[in-house]
Amino acid sequence: MSSAEAFRPEEDPAGTLDPEQEPGSHLGARALVAVGLGGALGTWLRAALTTGESPTSLPWSVVVVNLVGSVLLGLGLETVPRWRPSWTSFRPFFAAGICGGLTTFSTFTAGTDVLVYRHHAATAVFYLAVSLVLGLAGAATGLRLGRLGARVGR
Amino acid sequence: MNVSGSLILGFVTGVVMFRAGSASLTAVAGTGFCGGYTTFSSYAVESVRLLEQRRYGAASAYALGSAAVGLAAAGVGLVVARWA
Numbered sequence: 531m532s533s534a535e536a537f538r539p540e541e542d543p544a545g546t547l548d549p550e551q552e553p554g555s556h557l558g559a560r561a562l563v564a565v566g567l568g569g570a571l572g573t574w575l576r577a578a579l580t581t582g583e584s585p586t587s588l589p590w591s592v593v594v595v596n597l598v599g600s601v602l603l604g605l606g607l608e609t610v611p612r613w614r615p616s617w618t619s620f621r622p623f624f625a626a627g628i629c630g631g632l633t634t635f636s637t638f639t640a641g642t643d644v645l646v647y648r649h650h651a652a653t654a655v656f657y658l659a660v661s662l663v664l665g666l667a668g669a670a671t672g673l674r675l676g677r678l679g680a681r682v683g684r
Numbered sequence: 685m686n687v688s689g690s691l692i693l694g695f696v697t698g699v700v701m702f703r704a705g706s707a708s709l710t711a712v713a714g715t716g717f718c719g720g721y722t723t724f725s726s727y728a729v730e731s732v733r734l735l736e737q738r739r740y741g742a743a744s745a746y747a748l749g750s751a752a753v754g755l756a757a758a759g760v761g762l763v764v765a766r767w768a
Contacts, residue, residue, distance in 0.1 A: 577719075635724050638754075
């Protein structure tokens with residue numbers, strides 16, 4: 531049984547919960563280090579790519595990191611836990627850490643508001659739409675590709 | 685968490701825009717803290733999973749609701765930085 535089936539869908543819609551972990555337990559030391567390390571890497575990469583965007587034009591670099599991170603998360607969640615079920619630090623390192631650090635929700639919302647404030651409402655609406663459409667499409671693509679890969683890899 | 689991060693980043697952005705906050709404030713509190721602790725990837729994957737389970741109401745509520753509340757929170761942060 532793959533670990534992906536251990537939770538009912540309504541308990542774990544994103545498939546990011548770890549069935550090995552006791553509910554209500556605290557983050558263990560290893561997972562904490564994993565999140566910190568992955569998060570730092572993801573955040574540094576995002577900072578390097580997104581610094582210098584103008585607040586009055588659509589920040590494409592933020593769209594790109596959010597898209598790439600969403601694809602990677604979908605891909606990773608459907609493949610690595612099946613291939614390496616014993617790698618228990620994977621979810622904290624990769625999902626919460628790398629993808630969590632690489633992508634950002636706050637920059638996206640604050641950036642949209644600033645565009646509106648600076649009288650670029652059309653750009654704000656477009657930024658919002660592009661971010662949501664590409665992000666959701668990216669996640670769906672990553673998940674699909676991951677499942678395909680998991681089947682083909684047998 | 686995405687909502688509180690949006691609120692804080694709205695505030696930090698406002699401080700930098702309206703009250704001459706420093707670049708390192710942006711780096712540490714903005715890009716680092718808020719950018720790091722909020723996540724778009726989990727939000728996107730969760731939305732898609734809900735759609736895949738045909739929970740269209742929940743998916744819409746989550747996807748659109750999170751975006752709307754996040755935008756509002758960031759707006760509140762900006763307003764507080766400007767007017768408080």
